[in-house]
Structure formats: C-alpha cells, structure tokens
Amino acid sequence: xxxxxxxxxxxxxxxxxxxxxxxxxxxxxxxxxxxxxxxxxxxxxxxxxxxxxxxxxxxxxxxxxxxxxxxxxxxxxxxxxxxxxxxxxxxxxxxxxxxxxxxxxxxxxxxxxxxxxx
Amino acid sequence: xxxxxxxxxxxxxxxxxxxxxxxxxxxxxxxxxxxxxxxxxxxxxxxxxxxxxxxxxxxxxxxxxxxxxxxxxxxxxxxxxxxxxxxxxxxxxxxxxxxxxxxxxxxxxxxxxxxxxxxxxxxxxxxxxxxxxxxxxxxxxxxxxxxxxxxxxxxxxxxxxxxxxxxxxxxxxxxxxxxxxxxxxxxxxxxxxxxxxxxxxxxxxxxxxxxxxxxxxxxxxxxxxxxxxxxxxxxxxxxxxxxxxxxxxxxxxxxxxxxxxxxxxxxxxxxxxxxx
Numbered sequence: 001x002x003x004x005x006x007x008x009x010x011x012x013x014x015x016x017x018x019x020x021x022x023x024x025x026x027x028x029x030x031x032x033x034x035x036x037x038x039x040x041x042x043x044x045x046x047x048x049x050x051x052x053x054x055x056x057x058x059x060x061x062x063x064x065x066x067x068x069x070x071x072x073x074x075x076x077x078x079x080x081x082x083x084x085x086x087x088x089x090x091x092x093x094x095x096x097x098x099x100x101x102x103x104x105x106x107x108x109x110x111x112x113x114x115x116x117x118x
Numbered sequence: 119x120x121x122x123x124x125x126x127x128x129x130x131x132x133x134x135x136x137x138x139x140x141x142x143x144x145x146x147x148x149x150x151x152x153x154x155x156x157x158x159x160x161x162x163x164x165x166x167x168x169x170x171x172x173x174x175x176x177x178x179x180x181x182x183x184x185x186x187x188x189x190x191x192x193x194x195x196x197x198x199x200x201x202x203x204x205x206x207x208x209x210x211x212x213x214x215x216x217x218x219x220x221x222x223x224x225x226x227x228x229x230x231x232x233x234x235x236x237x238x239x240x241x242x243x244x245x246x247x248x249x250x251x252x253x254x255x256x257x258x259x260x261x262x263x264x265x266x267x268x269x270x271x272x273x274x275x276x277x278x279x280x281x282x283x284x285x286x287x288x289x290x291x292x293x294x295x296x297x298x299x300x301x302x303x304x305x306x307x308x309x310x311x312x313x314x315x316x317x318x319x320x321x322x323x324x325x326x327x328x329x330x331x332x333x334x335x336x337x338x339x340x341x342x343x344x345x346x347x348x349x350x351x352x353x354x355x356x357x358x359x360x361x362x363x364x365x366x367x368x369x370x371x372x373x374x375x376x377x378x379x380x381x382x383x384x385x386x387x388x389x390x391x392x393x394x
Contacts, residue, residue, distance in 0.1 A: 008333045008372065040290040
C-alpha cells in the first residue's frame with residue numbers, strides 16, 4: 001500500500017496558483033504577487049518561490065516583464081488546466097487505482113458513488 | 119562570504135572539537151546548521167563571529183580574519199545567542215546603547231518587528247519574561263541589517279504566533295547580498311525557510327546541500343513497510359507507516375522531512391552523499 005506525503009513546497013505553491021487561475025480568482029493578464037511578497041505571505045524562502053515561478057514560466061502560464069513583475073499569460077487558464085490534468089493523471093490517479101484494487105472496487109461501484117456526489 | 123579551511127579547534131589540548139573542518143558559505147541563502155548536542159554548532163558560530171579563535175587553519179569572513187575583530191567585519195555581522203542577555207534598562211536605552219555599532223540599523227524596522235512580536239516599545243527589558251526579552255533581541259538583530267546574521271536556536275522560547283512572525287520577517291528580509299546561518303534542533307519551525315542544509319558531526323561538515331538539490335537527488339516515500347529496494351538509503355517508522363529515502367528516480371517526489379533527513383545523514387552518511 002502506498003500513501004502520498006506532501007509534494008515539495010515549490011510544487012505545492014505551483015498547484016495552489018494553478019487552482020487560483022482555474023477558479024478565476026487570478027485572471028489572465030493580471031499581475032501576480034512578487035516573489036518576495038508571495039514568500040512572505042506563505043512563510044517560505046524566496047528561492048522556493050523563484051523555483052515555482054520558473055516552473056510556471058516554462059509551462060507558459062506566466063511571464064516576467066523585466067522590471068515590472070510577473071503576469072499571467074493570455075492562455076494561462078487553458079495551460080493551467082492542461083498542467084493540472086497531467087499532474088492528476090500522473091500523480092493522483094495511480095494512487096486512486098491502487099486503492100480501487102485494494103478495495104476491489106469496479107467502475108460500476110464508482111459510477112454509483114459518482115452519481116451520488118454529482 | 120564565509121570561507122573556512124582546515125579549521126582545528128578544541129576547548130582542551132587533548133581533545134579537538136573540530137579537525138580539518140572546511141566550509142564555504144555563499145550569500146543569498148538561509149543556511150540551517152544541524153548537529154547533535156555538543157557537535158559544535160554554537161562554537162562554530164562563535165568562531166565565525168570572532169568570539170573564539172581557531173587553533174589551526176583559517177576562517178575568512180568578507181576576506182577578513184574574525185580574529186582581527188576588524189570593524190568592517192563586526193558592523194556587518196550579528197550573532198544572536200540562544201540565551202539572550204539584556205541589561206536592566208528600557209528598550210530605548212538599549213537602542214541608544216547598541217544601535218550605533220551597526221551603521222545600517224533601521225529604527226523603523228525595529229519598531230515594526232516589535233509590533234509584529236506584540237511587544238510594547240515603551241517596555242522595560244528588566245520587567246520582561248525570558249521569551250519577551252528574546253523577541254526584543256531578535257527584533258534588534260533583524261533590524262541591524264547586517265550582511266551576516268548568525269542565529270543560535272532562534273525559535274527556542276518563542277510562542278507559536280511569534281514563530282510565525284519570525285518566519286514571515288526572515289522570508290521578507292533575506293536578499294542576495296545577505297547570509298543567514300541558523301543553528302537549530304527545531305527544524306520543523308524553520309524547514310520552509312531553510313534553503314541549504316549543513317550538518318556537522320565528529321569535527322567535520324558531513325553534509326552541505328541546497329533544498330533544491332535534496333528534492334532533486336533524494337526520493338522520499340511513505341509505504342506500509344520498509345522499502346525492499348536495494349538502493350534504500352534509510353527508513354524510519356512514522357505514524358503513517360515507514361518513511362523511505364532512496365536516490366531520486368528523476369521525478370521530484372515529496373517534500374523532504376528534514377528531521378528524517380538528519381537522522382539519515384547521521385546513520386548512513388556515505389550513501390546519502392553518494393546520491394548527490
């Protein structure tokens with residue numbers, strides 16, 4: 001049996017930001033908090049937030065405008081959904097499937113639960 | 119910023135605390151200094167500050183030997199001891215007495231930090247509890263704006279909200295040209311702030327890696343039993359099962375638990391260092 005301890009902090013922050021983008025709390029084109037402000041807000045080392053922002057830049061979700069700060073790109077929401085989907089399928093789903101096997105749950109059982117939660 | 123080469127030091131001639139200790143500390147980071155009781159964490163901070171002198175080898179801080187106690191060194195380095203001593207005077211007298219030693223001292227920051235620690239600026243140091251005194255001296259230390267801040271167990275004796283404020287302030291004031299070196303057993307108080315882990319044992323630095331390197335090089339997993347894999351470096355019983363540490367598989371895994379990492383460093387040091 002496997003369990004999931006928390007992800008590295010820089011990935012926790014990335015997922016937190018992505019959730020804010022998908023929910024619409026942070027909007028495309030918006031300026032996002034500076035590295036230092038975000039680090040102070042969540043009480044982490046600024047270098048950790050730098051790593052998060054580098055990751056989100058690589059994913060095309062945010063851009064750094066030199067001297068001004070970081071902004072959400074125009075397609076940030078779509079890219080965030082893609083990132084989270086990839087993360088869900090690669091990281092969450094294997095645990096979920098393992099648990100299904102352990103409990104001998106099949107898709108019919110899941111369907112019933114799914115319909116109750118809808 | 120701090121460069122230690124071949125350091126030997128001991129309190130008695132018969133027994134060395136450090137022998138051939140080497141350590142390079144660059145700026146822009148919050149370094150966590152870990153070690154067992156008596157490993158020499160406080161002594162190392164004292165040597166860097168020039169309160170003790172090396173028997174052999176060299177220590178350079180800003181290129182200067184701390185032994186010279188050069189003003190250019192001392193006005194840019196502050197040592198916060200674990201147990202603070204404060205004279206029986208008012209906070210204002212304390213500032214008047216000690217702040218002139220630190221040219222970059224900011225009264226505005228000091229008052230702001232006092233406020234964040236919920237201390238009354240008009241209070242008298244002689245009438246404060248141990249924890250309140252410690253907070254007052256921490257506020258002073260942080261407001262000196264020295265390039266080097268050496269802190270010995272800074273969170274010991276702080277109440278829970280103050281620990282939170284301490285983390286907030288540190289994450290706000292660390293800049294590329296400053297270095298914070300924090301010796302601590304209370305690693306869980308500070309783990310989100312530390313971005314470089316240094317461990318000291320048997321007179322040597324036995325581990326010195328950044329959190330980024332640790333996340334990339336070691337794989338932490340929680341399982342129902344100790345991993346049967348050949349490359350398992352260390353495992354430890356935890357309420358949720360067994361925390362296993364093995365070399366990274368390439369994918370960033372889980373947030374390293376620094377207490378468990380420290381135990382792994384102490385019990386299987388060569389395997390840990392081989393993973394990097």
